[in-house]
Amino acid sequence: MVAAEIGMHDTPARRAFESWSLPLLDLEPFGALNADRQYRVSLAQARYLLGFSLLAPSSHNTVPQAYRLDLPHSTIELWLQRDRVLPASDPTGQQALISLGCAAENLVLAAAQYGIGCSWQPDAELAWNHVTPSPSPLPVRVGQLQLTPGAPIPDTESRHATLLTMLERRTVRAEFDSAQRLPPTLRASLDSALEPNGPITLSWFESPAEKFAWSKLDELASKHKLEERAFQRELGDWLLPNEDERSPRGMRGREFGFDDALTRELSAQLRGEVPMAVDQLAFMARAGRVGLCSASAVCVLSSHDQAAATALAVGHAFQRCALLARALDFSCAVHTAVCEVPHAQAMSQATLMPAGMTPRMIFRLGKPRRTSDASRPPSSRPLLDDLLLA
Amino acid sequence: MNADRSHYAWRPLLLDATHAHRTGQVSYDARGTVRLCHEGLGQPVQIPAERQYPCAFPTLLSLDKALSNSSNSPRMRSGGTLREAFDHEYQGYLTLLSKARETPGVWEPDYGSYVYDRRTGELYLVAPEFWHHLALLTSNAKLLTDPAGVLSAEEIRDRLAQTVVGFVGASLGSNVIEGVVREMRPRVAKLADPDYLEATNLNRLQHGSLRYLSQPRACRNDPRNGFETRFVSKAELVAYENQLVDPYMCWHLYPEGVSADNLDRFLLGSGTEPRLDYVVEECDDVRIKIEVRRRAREYGIPVFMASDLGHRSQAQLQDFAAHPTAPLGFQIADSELFARLERCMTSGVREDWFRLASGLLGEEFAVDEYRNWVDQVGEQPTSSIPQSGAVAQLSGALGGKLLALHRLGHPAFERVIIDTRRLRMTVD
Numbered sequence: 001m002v003a004a005e006i007g008m009h010d011t012p013a014r015r016a017f018e019s020w021s022l023p024l025l026d027l028e029p030f031g032a033l034n035a036d037r038q039y040r041v042s043l044a045q046a047r048y049l050l051g052f053s054l055l056a057p058s059s060h061n062t063v064p065q066a067y068r069l070d071l072p073h074s075t076i077e078l079w080l081q082r083d084r085v086l087p088a089s090d091p092t093g094q095q096a097l098i099s100l101g102c103a104a105e106n107l108v109l110a111a112a113q114y115g116i117g118c119s120w121q122p123d124a125e126l127a128w129n130h131v132t133p134s135p136s137p138l139p140v141r142v143g144q145l146q147l148t149p150g151a152p153i154p155d156t157e158s159r160h161a162t163l164l165t166m167l168e169r170r171t172v173r174a175e176f177d178s179a180q181r182l183p184p185t186l187r188a189s190l191d192s193a194l195e196p197n198g199p200i201t202l203s204w205f206e207s208p209a210e211k212f213a214w215s216k217l218d219e220l221a222s223k224h225k226l227e228e229r230a231f232q233r234e235l236g237d238w239l240l241p242n243e244d245e246r247s248p249r250g251m252r253g254r255e256f257g258f259d260d261a262l263t264r265e266l267s268a269q270l271r272g273e274v275p276m277a278v279d280q281l282a283f284m285a286r287a288g289r290v291g292l293c294s295a296s297a298v299c300v301l302s303s304h305d306q307a308a309a310t311a312l313a314v315g316h317a318f319q320r321c322a323l324l325a326r327a328l329d330f331s332c333a334v335h336t337a338v339c340e341v342p343h344a345q346a347m348s349q350a351t352l353m354p355a356g357m358t359p360r361m362i363f364r365l366g367k368p369r370r371t372s373d374a375s376r377p378p379s380s381r382p383l384l385d386d387l388l389l390a
Numbered sequence: 391m392n393a394d395r396s397h398y399a400w401r402p403l404l405l406d407a408t409h410a411h412r413t414g415q416v417s418y419d420a421r422g423t424v425r426l427c428h429e430g431l432g433q434p435v436q437i438p439a440e441r442q443y444p445c446a447f448p449t450l451l452s453l454d455k456a457l458s459n460s461s462n463s464p465r466m467r468s469g470g471t472l473r474e475a476f477d478h479e480y481q482g483y484l485t486l487l488s489k490a491r492e493t494p495g496v497w498e499p500d501y502g503s504y505v506y507d508r509r510t511g512e513l514y515l516v517a518p519e520f521w522h523h524l525a526l527l528t529s530n531a532k533l534l535t536d537p538a539g540v541l542s543a544e545e546i547r548d549r550l551a552q553t554v555v556g557f558v559g560a561s562l563g564s565n566v567i568e569g570v571v572r573e574m575r576p577r578v579a580k581l582a583d584p585d586y587l588e589a590t591n592l593n594r595l596q597h598g599s600l601r602y603l604s605q606p607r608a609c610r611n612d613p614r615n616g617f618e619t620r621f622v623s624k625a626e627l628v629a630y631e632n633q634l635v636d637p638y639m640c641w642h643l644y645p646e647g648v649s650a651d652n653l654d655r656f657l658l659g660s661g662t663e664p665r666l667d668y669v670v671e672e673c674d675d676v677r678i679k680i681e682v683r684r685r686a687r688e689y690g691i692p693v694f695m696a697s698d699l700g701h702r703s704q705a706q707l708q709d710f711a712a713h714p715t716a717p718l719g720f721q722i723a724d725s726e727l728f729a730r731l732e733r734c735m736t737s738g739v740r741e742d743w744f745r746l747a748s749g750l751l752g753e754e755f756a757v758d759e760y761r762n763w764v765d766q767v768g769e770q771p772t773s774s775i776p777q778s779g780a781v782a783q784l785s786g787a788l789g790g791k792l793l794a795l796h797r798l799g800h801p802a803f804e805r806v807i808i809d810t811r812r813l814r815m816t817v818d
Contacts, residue, residue: 133541208649212647273526279773283743350618
């Protein structure tokens with residue numbers, strides 16, 4: 001079954017969007033991908049599973065990951081391409097690591113659908129100075145996934161639903177319907193999504209006052225960040241024209257609901273090529289506030305420690321939550337500003353978070369006010385071959 | 391939030407002085423330090439003389455100066471004149487005051503009300519409600535009358551006092567509040583605003599000051615953590631400051647703002663919370679702006695909005711009680727207004743915000759320097775819509791006057807514009 005067959009007609013039929021045309025294989029055809037049984041997991045099977053990893057979201061759609069397959073040992077190594085880490089948006093590399101965590105989570109989840117256990121082991125020596133932006137094309141290993149066939153196999157319906165959720169997930173940067181509440185089933189799912197005593201804690205905020213407090217802080221942080229020239233230019237570079245069907249990375253304006261003319265104008269304004277209205281940045285920051293206030297819940301993933309490896313765990317946790325939400329027809333959008341602007345993060349720690357917890361990722365869940373926003377075209381992806389290391 | 395929205399952390403406590411003395415809620419030691427017991431305080435508090443403000447006598451002194459015993463002193467329903475009623479009250483009070491002074495251990499007579507400011511730990515003693523209100527209003531004289539001129543001063547005061555106004559938005563809205571309370575002195579009001587005070591609000595927020603840019607250091611979990619700014623709710627500070635002018639006034643607060651969920655309660659009331667006679671809409675959430683109008687029209691509640699548009703103050707009163715099918719916007723069809731709202735919220739195009747604004751305010755709402763800001767001509771220091779502090783005050787004054795006049799039966803004008811730059815007024 002391919003994207004067009006399952007109703008995903010919104011996906012442009014171009015190479016940069018081929019990743020979204022991944023077929024949903026039943027057990028038998030998946031098994032047939034390992035006909036020679038040379039390894040416990042074949043190259044074709046690994047590539048198929050990595051196709052789902054590739055669908056995970058990433059900061060600014062930078063897709064900063066790379067993979068190295070070690071089939072004799074049934075492992076897939078996850079690497080960070082430091083030249084894909086954005087210097088202005090992500091000076092510490094935290095957003096890139098979270099992105100890698102999302103990619104790993106999709107891989108784990110996809111493998112599990114075919115009875116392949118997949119344990120994630122971050123590299124013990126991973127440190128922040130290994131993941132900061134760098135022009136060097138040399139990637140950095142961040143961890144590996146050990147694949148172990150023979151795990152319990154979900155039934156066909158469940159497998160289909162899980163894989164489809166990964167295919168259908170979108171980041172929906174639109175106003176949500178503030179009348180929607182989190183259903184009890186989603187609350188229960190989110191409650192059980194994270195290990196009770198694990199390194200990451202998920203908190204969610206549903207009252208209007210709490211949502212307002214987070215949204216106001218996000219607005220302040222976003223405005224602060226947007227005023228940085230380097231960030232503006234970078235954002236302008238990564239905001240692509242809607243008609244660009246080739247770039248494998250970056251964000252098209254349509255993903256924000258922008259038409260062609262606005263996308264081109266805003267992109268040029270951010271790059272400093274044409275004048276920008278004095279309220280444009282405030283307008284953009286306010287849009288984030290509207291988004292958060294309109295959500296069913298503002299969710300915060302936090303941790304006690306600030307380790308680099310924890311950022312990967314945040315990515316795992318976020319992606320799990322995003323997929324659980326998607327399975328119940330809820331959408332998700334990420335708001336990074338509070339976590340990326342140190343004084344805003346400190347304010348949130350002091351006033352909005354439980355003692356000792358550092359917010360690492362903030363996202364909102366809800367249903368788009370306009371149903372059409374839920375089916376905006378997805379972002380592009382590079383080809384898997386371009387991400388495989390020798 | 392408590393079901394009773396008239397309770398909030400800073401609400402001054404109001405105690406009848408006679409009851410407080412007799413029950414021991416308020417007692418004085420030999421040095422004049424007050425011991426105050428109240429269920430809202432937990433532990434009794436000690437209030438030294440330095441923090442006590444006896445205001446009843448100065449209030450009556452002021453009324454003595456202001457009220458006239460001439461033949462046209464307002465006639466009360468009781469038959470006598472206002473001055474006669476005051477004389478009776480004043481003589482009684484002066485006698486009580488003398489007796490108190492002569493009685494060992496008595497610091498204040500059984501008269502008026504204590505008002506305890508929990509925020510500062512200060513104690514006020516104020517005149518009884520009728521006389522306190524009279525002092526707050528007497529300088530307005532009888533400038534406000536009904537169109538036919540048949541209502542007595544007392545009837546006019548009662549009608550205005552019984553008016554319930556709900557304010558959505560406390561920045562520019564605080565100016566309209568000031569206009570309304572100074573003109574009408576209502577007994578009950580409602581105020582909704584989810585936001586906190588920011589320094590950049592201080593050019594237009596009535597009662598805003600350094601006191602409210604942050605809660606005290608003691609409110610922090612970590613007193614040394616400079617990032618732990620505990621902000622002050624605009625709704626609470628405006629209500630609190632107003633209750634320090636009129637502690638008898640009841641404010642129902644919506645510090646979470648109004649939303650689709652609580653808007654009906656805000657408009658229609660619930661329990662002890664009354665229905666609104668007017669809603670003053672001054673919020674910056676465009677969906678709420680329009681939803682307030684939509685539901686107010688459904689319920690027949692007039693909507694007032696004052697706007698500071700550069701040098702121009704604009705006041706609009708949509709009398710949905712008299713005109714239940716009037717459009718929600720200014721001279722445009724509802725369908726067009728909703729279409730503009732949706733475009734504004736989804737397109738990301740700056741001009742769509744101004745198209746929506748013109749649907750509420752009318753075309754050509756931006757002129758002169760304000761137009762320059764819209765068009766981005768010349769130097770522009772601020773990324774938010776320019777707002778003149780002086781025009782905000784004027785807008786509030788217009789609000790107070792127009793609502794009071796309308797309440798007394800004067801016709802509503804759909805739109806009044808006062809251009810302070812050209813000293814010109816336009817009425818639609």
